[in-house]
């Protein structure tokens with residue numbers, strides 16, 4: 138039984154045809170097309186009817202509310218949903234904001250691959266079918282010193298493929314201290330179950346010894362796996378078995394050794410005293426049979442999973458049917474190739490934005506903060522207080538969790554609107570500025586801001602205050 142209010146509300150709900158006759162809607166139809174607008178309108182009216190039928194005492198909805206809903210839905214469908222944002226958080230590899238920014242050369246390569254036909258899987262000189270992996274394999278061999286290489290969609294896919302090919306129905310020995318969960322609930326233990334490999338945990342949370350691995354080896358053991366604990370750090374009374382020792386154990390028992398490096402640094406940040414991340418080159422030199430890492434973390438390229446190692450294993454991985462389902466797209470491949478070339482030419486630090494931001498010196502940071510401060514000072518006037526304060530940037534993306542990079546922050550405290558409202562307005566309307574908030578200030582870290590974004594920030598803050 139409908140209540141009186143419900144009957145009243147239903148009676149007042151306009152018909153789709155009535156709405157479609159309104160001048161505002163006619164204008165939308167002229168801008169787009171009749172099918173789209175009538176469909177949006179019908180769905181909104183249906184939803185309103187549904188809501189009336191399920192609410193005890195529904196309110197009458199006004200025509201102008203309906204018009205707003207139609208316009209909002211129209212805007213949602215017709216403007217880019219995935220669009221740029223300004224990253225003022227100081228988190229360089231912000232997974233939610235798209236991780237690594239690509240180099241100019243990588244962007245150009247993507248464009249070329251997208252616009253044109255290419256030799257993606259074609260050997261020009263032979264006029265025959267080729268392999269998409271050929272475009273980056275030589276580069277990866279040159280940079281890392283490995284025998285062979287393969288790339289897939291992302292590192293999660295690489296881990297899965299490796300476990301499936303090398304250890305299906307076999308046991309994989311992993312230290313308890315390395316059973317990580319990466320953001321987005323990717324767990325090594327669960328990927329293991331999915332792959333058909335059987336996890337054998339050894340050691341304790343804080344300590345794992347050589348003998349822990351040796352005692353766990355049986356004739357069912359298929360792989361010794363080391364997982365780089367990218368996103369956390371254990372301190373205090375701890376012990377890990379190093380890759381070199383693991384390789385020794387593997388050799389003695391004729392079992393392959395795999396390291397999931399996670400971040401995949403090709404450029405040694407340790408020589409700048411930034412973190413203790415082992416490079417891919419070091420893992421190769423230590424003798425791992427197979428190594429995997431991400432393309433869009435510390436490497437600074439597109440989303441991809443890179444596998445390097447001994448030829449016999451890479452050949453097997455290439456032949457696995459699963460590789461086809463996990464395969465890398467041509468635009469990604471183009472960006473990855475261009476990014477890897479920066480390493481071969483020893484110009485990674487000058488060209489790759491991720492490395493530039495990590496290695497940005499204090500003088501540059503100081504200059505940038507002064508410039509942005511001077512640009513904001515006149516527009517802020519008496520509407521807010523503004524200052525440059527000291528702070529720290531983070532590498533992010535589950536990389537180098539204990540590294541804090543000293544930086545300068547522009548701190549703004551609005552006087553006429555609440556801090557919460559200020560932050561929300563900067564964040565929600567385009568151009569979207571994402572910053573940090575502490576107890577009483579809105580903070581913008583200049584390390585992750587581009588010069589070209591300064592005037593946009595200036596204008597946006599001016600309009601919000």
Ligand SMILES: *Cc1c(COP(=O)(O)O)cnc(C)c1O
Pocket residue numbers: 291292293294296317319323364365366367368397398399400430431432433441442534535
């Ligand atoms: C980030 C990470 C992954 C997942 O890599 P994606 O490229 O994000 O799929 C796997 N293992 C480790 C140790 C990682 O740090």
